[in-house]
Amino acid sequence: MKKIIIIFLIFQFLSVLGFGQKSDSTFNNQLSITLLPMLRPFTESHAKIIGLEYERNFTEKFSTAIHLDFGRFLDYKFYDYYGFFDPNYGPHYNLENVLIKGFHIKIIPRFQLYELSRVRFFTGLATDYHFYLLDVEVYNSESQESYNYKIYSNSVAIGIDFGLRVKITNRFFVSANTSLYYTGLVKTQTNDYLSSKSGYWRSNNLMYWGEVFFQVGYKF
Amino acid sequence: MMVLLKTRRVVFSILLISMFALMPISCSKPGDLIIENLNNNYVMVLGHGGMGSFYHYPNNSKISIETVIGIGADGSEVDVQMTKDSVLILFHDIDLSEKTNGKGNVRDYSWNELSKLRYKYTDIQIYSLDQLFADYQNRSDIYFSLDIKFDEGYNSDSLVKILIRSLINTIDKYDYENRVFIEGDVSFLAKVRELGLKSKLFVTTSTFDNLLESSNLYDFFGIAMGANNVTSEQIMKSHADGRYFMMWSVVSNMITEAELKKGPDIIQADKPIYALMLLERFNYSYRIP
Numbered sequence: 001m002k003k004i005i006i007i008f009l010i011f012q013f014l015s016v017l018g019f020g021q022k023s024d025s026t027f028n029n030q031l032s033i034t035l036l037p038m039l040r041p042f043t044e045s046h047a048k049i050i051g052l053e054y055e056r057n058f059t060e061k062f063s064t065a066i067h068l069d070f071g072r073f074l075d076y077k078f079y080d081y082y083g084f085f086d087p088n089y090g091p092h093y094n095l096e097n098v099l100i101k102g103f104h105i106k107i108i109p110r111f112q113l114y115e116l117s118r119v120r121f122f123t124g125l126a127t128d129y130h131f132y133l134l135d136v137e138v139y140n141s142e143s144q145e146s147y148n149y150k151i152y153s154n155s156v157a158i159g160i161d162f163g164l165r166v167k168i169t170n171r172f173f174v175s176a177n178t179s180l181y182y183t184g185l186v187k188t189q190t191n192d193y194l195s196s197k198s199g200y201w202r203s204n205n206l207m208y209w210g211e212v213f214f215q216v217g218y219k220f
Numbered sequence: 221m222m223v224l225l226k227t228r229r230v231v232f233s234i235l236l237i238s239m240f241a242l243m244p245i246s247c248s249k250p251g252d253l254i255i256e257n258l259n260n261n262y263v264m265v266l267g268h269g270g271m272g273s274f275y276h277y278p279n280n281s282k283i284s285i286e287t288v289i290g291i292g293a294d295g296s297e298v299d300v301q302m303t304k305d306s307v308l309i310l311f312h313d314i315d316l317s318e319k320t321n322g323k324g325n326v327r328d329y330s331w332n333e334l335s336k337l338r339y340k341y342t343d344i345q346i347y348s349l350d351q352l353f354a355d356y357q358n359r360s361d362i363y364f365s366l367d368i369k370f371d372e373g374y375n376s377d378s379l380v381k382i383l384i385r386s387l388i389n390t391i392d393k394y395d396y397e398n399r400v401f402i403e404g405d406v407s408f409l410a411k412v413r414e415l416g417l418k419s420k421l422f423v424t425t426s427t428f429d430n431l432l433e434s435s436n437l438y439d440f441f442g443i444a445m446g447a448n449n450v451t452s453e454q455i456m457k458s459h460a461d462g463r464y465f466m467m468w469s470v471v472s473n474m475i476t477e478a479e480l481k482k483g484p485d486i487i488q489a490d491k492p493i494y495a496l497m498l499l500e501r502f503n504y505s506y507r508i509p
Contacts, residue, residue, distance in 0.1 A: 074504055074505075076500070076502070076504050077500045078292065078500070078501065078502070078503050078504070078505075079499070079500055079501050080292065080361075080501070080503075081262055081264070081294060081361070081501075082360070082361040083361075084259060084262075084264055084294070084363070085259075085398075085420075090259065090260030090262070091259060091260060091262045093262075098504070098505065202507075204509070206507070
């Protein structure tokens, strides 16, 4: 698997080298903002993530995107009570303040599959590197003591990406795409693997994960 | 005309981006919820048959109960029935045919026979009360509320007493007396008391006034009712008499902020994820199967 990932990385690197080339199109550059992570405060863990993507066309049918998601992927308080029905002292609790901050950076060479008048369908091969820092502070209300621990995790994942882009004006567009990844390389401070927090779907062994992006972009 | 159309599209795009960007700001903080109750203002959260009826695994199954505890609940309500060889099992329906690959009533089967059945479309076995207590024997912070189910075959007093004795034996075996609540009507709870079980008893299946009256008369620990059938004033009245209030949801199947503000001491949540998130008690790190 490591060999496959290295081949993937070389391929991705070569695709980035193509940034110097120019296509015949009027607008070769696209900058997008990812909207879906902004919805996460309502669905998950008060996450606050900003997603940005820069994409450059090399030919009419081939482009490469660099996608960056950064921020707080998990940020929550967790109260765990014990000692209910104690008439003298009442319940006590352990409070965990959990924060996972970090970033995902992806390189996605994309190929156009099909084009209608305003809609363009594409697919791509994606490489994702993500870094997380888990910071947990635990407080016990009975002893009034607290302690803190931190774990970091680096991972590389490879996957496929496909989606569509709809032209709104000459310069503005919206796009929706989904990606499926396999996490192949993991390096952590301890043995605790921090699985991808970016995915909206994760397999039982946490090594496979899927993402959905909904973006608004500008061509220039 | 074309210029106007373009301008509209640009304005639409900007509005769309602004809407998404502003949404997180308008979100209220869950920690703002203030509840007054007999638990020093903390609410005990129990799952309803585990993760509730909207979960993809069956109610009362081991996986459903494990999950609700994993995400942060203090335990679970479970439905208890007795087999023909007096083993207590966790199963809601009297008839087995809708939920399992078996047919007929639970009490017509022995535990050995029932343990061979599987919930429909799964490989999940029926869970017994003994297995449940064995699994959580060392978790002093985990509570279970037992909703005892009877069918028309329980017309004899002796059969009910056999069930209660079986209940007492299982509770005593795992020293679980202080960590279970028994739900039932007045006559059933009176028998439970008569046979010496000292667990916390919650009277149910009547109007609030009747329940409070019988709770005071028999000195039951509390009252259990649906969220939509009780007001905050009634719960305060129950607290004033020293009776705990256990609330479950009826119509919406969802404990909402307004229902929590009524001041229950214990809730049974059909959507425990939502209730735990409201109370900042949801363990986001737990992986839900």
